[in-house]
Amino acid sequence: MLPIERRKFLTTLSLAGAATLVSGNPLLAATAPKKDKLGIALVGLGYYSTDLLAPALQMTEKCYLAGIVTGTPAKAQQWKAKYKIPDKNIYNYQNFDQIANNPDIDVVYVVLPPSMHREFVVRAANAGKHVFCEKPMAPSVADCEAMIAACQKNKVKLAIGYRCQHDPNIQAVMKVAKEQKFGKVKMITSAAGYFDARTDHWKQKKALGGGVMGDMGVYALQGARLATGEEPIRVIAQASTTRPEIYKEVEETMMFLLDFPSGARAACQTSFGINMNHLQVNYEKGWLKLEPQSSYLGNKGSMSDGTNIDFPIKNQQAKQLDEDCLALMNQTDLIAPGEEGLRDIRVVEAIYQSVRSGQSVKI
Amino acid sequence: MLPIERRKFLTTLSLAGAATLVSGNPLLAATAPKKDKLGIALVGLGYYSTDLLAPALQMTEKCYLAGIVTGTPAKAQQWKAKYKIPDKNIYNYQNFDQIANNPDIDVVYVVLPPSMHREFVVRAANAGKHVFCEKPMAPSVADCEAMIAACQKNKVKLAIGYRCQHDPNIQAVMKVAKEQKFGKVKMITSAAGYFDARTDHWKQKKALGGGVMGDMGVYALQGARLATGEEPIRVIAQASTTRPEIYKEVEETMMFLLDFPSGARAACQTSFGINMNHLQVNYEKGWLKLEPQSSYLGNKGSMSDGTNIDFPIKNQQAKQLDEDCLALMNQTDLIAPGEEGLRDIRVVEAIYQSVRSGQSVKI
Numbered sequence: 065m066l067p068i069e070r071r072k073f074l075t076t077l078s079l080a081g082a083a084t085l086v087s088g089n090p091l092l093a094a095t096a097p098k099k100d101k102l103g104i105a106l107v108g109l110g111y112y113s114t115d116l117l118a119p120a121l122q123m124t125e126k127c128y129l130a131g132i133v134t135g136t137p138a139k140a141q142q143w144k145a146k147y148k149i150p151d152k153n154i155y156n157y158q159n160f161d162q163i164a165n166n167p168d169i170d171v172v173y174v175v176l177p178p179s180m181h182r183e184f185v186v187r188a189a190n191a192g193k194h195v196f197c198e199k200p201m202a203p204s205v206a207d208c209e210a211m212i213a214a215c216q217k218n219k220v221k222l223a224i225g226y227r228c229q230h231d232p233n234i235q236a237v238m239k240v241a242k243e244q245k246f247g248k249v250k251m252i253t254s255a256a257g258y259f260d261a262r263t264d265h266w267k268q269k270k271a272l273g274g275g276v277m278g279d280m281g282v283y284a285l286q287g288a289r290l291a292t293g294e295e296p297i298r299v300i301a302q303a304s305t306t307r308p309e310i311y312k313e314v315e316e317t318m319m320f321l322l323d324f325p326s327g328a329r330a331a332c333q334t335s336f337g338i339n340m341n342h343l344q345v346n347y348e349k350g351w352l353k354l355e356p357q358s359s360y361l362g363n364k365g366s367m368s369d370g371t372n373i374d375f376p377i378k379n380q381q382a383k384q385l386d387e388d389c390l391a392l393m394n395q396t397d398l399i400a401p402g403e404e405g406l407r408d409i410r411v412v413e414a415i416y417q418s419v420r421s422g423q424s425v426k427i
Numbered sequence: 428m429l430p431i432e433r434r435k436f437l438t439t440l441s442l443a444g445a446a447t448l449v450s451g452n453p454l455l456a457a458t459a460p461k462k463d464k465l466g467i468a469l470v471g472l473g474y475y476s477t478d479l480l481a482p483a484l485q486m487t488e489k490c491y492l493a494g495i496v497t498g499t500p501a502k503a504q505q506w507k508a509k510y511k512i513p514d515k516n517i518y519n520y521q522n523f524d525q526i527a528n529n530p531d532i533d534v535v536y537v538v539l540p541p542s543m544h545r546e547f548v549v550r551a552a553n554a555g556k557h558v559f560c561e562k563p564m565a566p567s568v569a570d571c572e573a574m575i576a577a578c579q580k581n582k583v584k585l586a587i588g589y590r591c592q593h594d595p596n597i598q599a600v601m602k603v604a605k606e607q608k609f610g611k612v613k614m615i616t617s618a619a620g621y622f623d624a625r626t627d628h629w630k631q632k633k634a635l636g637g638g639v640m641g642d643m644g645v646y647a648l649q650g651a652r653l654a655t656g657e658e659p660i661r662v663i664a665q666a667s668t669t670r671p672e673i674y675k676e677v678e679e680t681m682m683f684l685l686d687f688p689s690g691a692r693a694a695c696q697t698s699f700g701i702n703m704n705h706l707q708v709n710y711e712k713g714w715l716k717l718e719p720q721s722s723y724l725g726n727k728g729s730m731s732d733g734t735n736i737d738f739p740i741k742n743q744q745a746k747q748l749d750e751d752c753l754a755l756m757n758q759t760d761l762i763a764p765g766e767e768g769l770r771d772i773r774v775v776e777a778i779y780q781s782v783r784s785g786q787s788v789k790i
Contacts, residue, residue, distance in 0.1 A: 250669075250701040251680075253616045253694065255709075302663060302787065306613075306690040317614075319684050319694055327669040331616065331682055331694040338613040340709040346618075346701050422786045424665070 102389045103130025103168045104196075105153065107160070107184050108176035109139045112198065116360065117175065118147065120381035126389040130168045133160050133184075160184070164191035171196055171389065173225075177266040178273025182207040185222065189214040194392055196385075198225040200278035201405030205413050208406040215402060223388045223398045224405035226286070230384040232375035233354065233363040234290060237343070240352055241293040246368065247348030249328040254287030254343045256280045256358050257317070257335035263310050267336065275314030277303075277415055281334035282408050283358035287343045288322055288330035291352075295407060296322040296330070300424035301415040306337050320415050465752045466493025466531045467559075468516065470523070470547050471539035472502045475561065479723065480538065481510065483744035489752040493531045496523050496547075523547070527554035534559055534752065536588075540629040541636025545570040548585065552577040557755055559748075561588040563641035564768030568776050571769040578765060586751045586761045587768035589649070593747040595738035596717065596726040597653060600706070603715055604656040609731065610711030612691040617650030617706045619643045619721050620680070620698035626673050630699065638677030640666075640778055644697035645771050646721035650706040651685055651693035654715075658770060659685040659693070663787035664778040669700050683778050 104127050106113045121129040131153030132143050140154050153168055163169050172188035173196040174181055181202045188195045195215060201208050201224050215222040228234045241249060257280050266272035267279055275281075289295065299322050303315035310316070317335040324330070333340065341356040343365070354365035354373060360380050365373040377383055391398045411427060418425040467490050469476045484492040494516030495506050503517050516531055526532050535551035536559040537544055544565045551558045558578060564571050564587050578585040591597045604612060620643050629635035630642055638644075652658065662685050666678035673679070680698035687693070696703065705718035706728070717728035717736060723743050728736040740746055754761045774790060781788040 251618065251620075251696055251698065251703055253618065253696070253707075255614065255616065255707075257614075259711075300663065300665060302684055304686070304690075304692065317692065319692060321665055321682050321684070321694075323667070327667075329667065329680065329682060329696075331684075331696055333614055333616070333692075333694055335614065338709050340614055340707075340714070342707060344616075344618075344703075344705060344707075346703040348622075351703070424785060 098393075099170070101125070102127040102170035102392065103153075104128065104171045104173055104385070104389075105131035105133055105155070105163065105169045105193075107133040107172055107174045107188070108180075109134045109136070109143060110175065113175045116381050117173065117385075118143075120379050120385060123379050123382040124385045124389070126386040126393065127171070130170075131155065131163070131166070133157070133163070133172070161187055161191055163188070163193060169193060171392070174198060178203050178278055179271060181273075182211055185211040186214040189218040189220050189222070192218060192220060194221045194223075196223045196225060196388060197402075197405070199405060199408070200273070200282050200412065201402065201409055203273040203278065203409075205406065205409055208402065208409050212402040212406065221392055221398060222402035223391075224400045224402060225384065226400035226404065227360070227380045227384045228283070228286065228358050228363070229290070229400045229404075230387050231363055231377060231380055233365070233373050234357070236373045236375070237345070237352060237354060237365075238290045238293065240345075240347075240367070241291055245347075246350030246352070248326055249292045249324070249345060249347055251346040252288045252291050252328065252330035252344070253332075254284045254291070254330060254357070255333040255340040256283035256287065257333065257338040257340045259339050260336040268310060268312075268314060270313035275318075276316060276334050276336045277318045277412055278409075280336070281318050281332075281412065281415075283341075284332040284334040285320075285408055285411055287354075287357050288332055289407070289411075291343065291345045292324050292326065292328050292330075294324040294326060294328065296324055296411055296427055298323040298424055298426050299411060299414050299418055301418040303419045311336070315419075318415065318419075320418070322411075461756075462533070464488070465490040465533035465755065466516075467491065467534045467536055467748070467752075468494035468496055468518070468526065468532045468556075470496040470535060470537045470551070471543075472497045472499070472506060473538065476538045479744050480536065480748075481506075483742050483748060486742050486745040487748050487752070489749040489756065490534070493533075494518065494526070494529070496520070496526070496535070524550055524554055526551070526556060532556060534755070537561060538588075541566050541641055542634060544636075545574055548574040549577040552581040552583050552585070555581060555583060557584045557586075559586045559588060559751060560765075560768070562768060562771070563636070563645050563775065564765065564772050566636040566641065566772075568769065568773055571765065571772050575765040575769065584755055584761060585765035586754075587763045587765060588747065589763035589767065590723070590743045590747045591646070591649065591721050591726070592653070592763050592767075593750050594726055594740060594743055596728070596736050597720070599736045599738070600708070600715060600717060600728075601653045601656065603708075603710075603730070604654055608710075609713030609715070611689055612655045612687070612708060612710055614709040615651045615654050615691065615693035615707070616695075617647045617654070617693060617720070618696040618703040619646035619650065620696065620701040620703045622702050623699040631673060631675075631677060633676035638681075639679060639697050639699045640681045640775055641772075643699070644681050644695075644775065644778075646704075647695040647697040648683075648771055648774055650717075650720050651695055652770070652774075654706065654708045655687050655689065655691050655693075657687040657689060657691065659687055659774055659790055661686040661787055661789050662774060662777050662781055664781040666782045674699070678782075681778065681782075683781070685774075
């Protein structure tokens, strides 16, 4: 079952139209001219913005890199030169809220460490901008709920950066579950991890929302959730590390077992110490394998009936950005709205609760 | 690390020689003529004896089907006719102990429900016969220890029917661990299960040693133990069923997470409700996959360096029987002695303890 954002955009539009651009977002003004391409402002210019999103935004058809928000002046200069970004579209964390008055910016894409997601999503929403937010959505369910509420209040849309849900290879897995091609899902093993050699990154700091569970763990979890099309009702989890000198505050490895309402079960593994990325689903009458299951490119697999899963795509992030922007333009449902991010964080919270108690936790 | 039976057979031989055939086992008498083929008596003529072991014993070079022990007179007649077994080599459960006086029988192979293993292994050992015993070795550690002690006391050998350890495809997995071909083992997923449509079998009865953990679960466990060459030190487990009307006394499905001393971790799944049989090992610098991992024939896989694991064998059980008999004849170490069966049952006991407590259990 695809996640569906139920609130209808039409309501937003009619209210916004009546208020003639109160929110600063041209998309919300019925009287504003239609844009061919939406302007995106990236907040946070780390690795993912630099190496993935900015290059993807050179390939997109429905949006372009219109602005940046950074706490590092040197980065602002580099990006300005490289991507010809006008000074008026460059913000820092202090003056960011002035983005409300910038008609070039339709969407703010929050690419900061998870602990900062809530603040910047809420500020972007309050500035009347639609918001894209990287995964994990936030460190807590309370954060996610506050982010969703802020977007609702400001009548802007919120999409979570689940690039894989835009990948036809992952969509093929979801389709098998939805159509019950091989009957019921019985057992899933889902692994996502890589060896991270960094020793002083936000991923290793609890205060910044680090820990493998929110990062790679969400891919392992999505593997199980998307393969069943169900929400887990119980989890038991164990955290561990083989590098305690580096992983002092957060876990290096998390293993968790999920129960789904249909009786399907999943064994999921995630780690910053192990290169692994595979999904295996055993159904009543067949199986499906995907390896890798959450790469940027090259996700592929096979099924027991001989079907191959191998749909090449040009650029996963470009596809995600274009599809999300098209949904905003056409006022259709987003593939992965805030509610979808919240579903994962609800499980992530239960996983940490299970680690603390040593026992299984109902979700 | 291959399991090794440490007690040297030489000790046994010299003692036996001094006592001139006190035990009734010609192999133990230094003065007895050497046999070309050892005589095997199968105890329990269910599916595994009928469809697997008896046919395999038509292909073996170092042993042959010499006798049978059954509680069902009709089966005795069928087997007698089919395999030309002389009346003097046919026993029932009451007169079984008289096998001590039968020089045709060198080895008693116990193929009964697990709850009966201890009794018949001890009786066979007391009769002075070497013993092969099907897996799971027994329902409890205490049973296993009693079986090992009885064989030691009677100076006979005890082999557990771990056919897979005789399979070169599984041995290839063990070799990778031993040689650290891809560095340390980091993560294992190991699954073994099948959909069992039977509703009134010993596998569903607790008193007979049923439950999936001892049956298919031991394959999932062996997958992890053999791939690491280590013994797990901690386990957390969950039992479940999707057919409570059938699985009233024992679990249909067991999922368990293992910790190994090196830091390797394993997620294992086993079920009487799910067709699955796969092993994936992620090492520091590579991976290995085997699927199926515990079939009678056709176990095969691949490694990250392009090496295929695909060693065809004629008959797994025949290979096991011949290799175990050759070890008896040559007085060399058995591949899977009683101590190896005990190692698994120690983990199985901890798994049930974890299910009862809902918490992880040190092993």
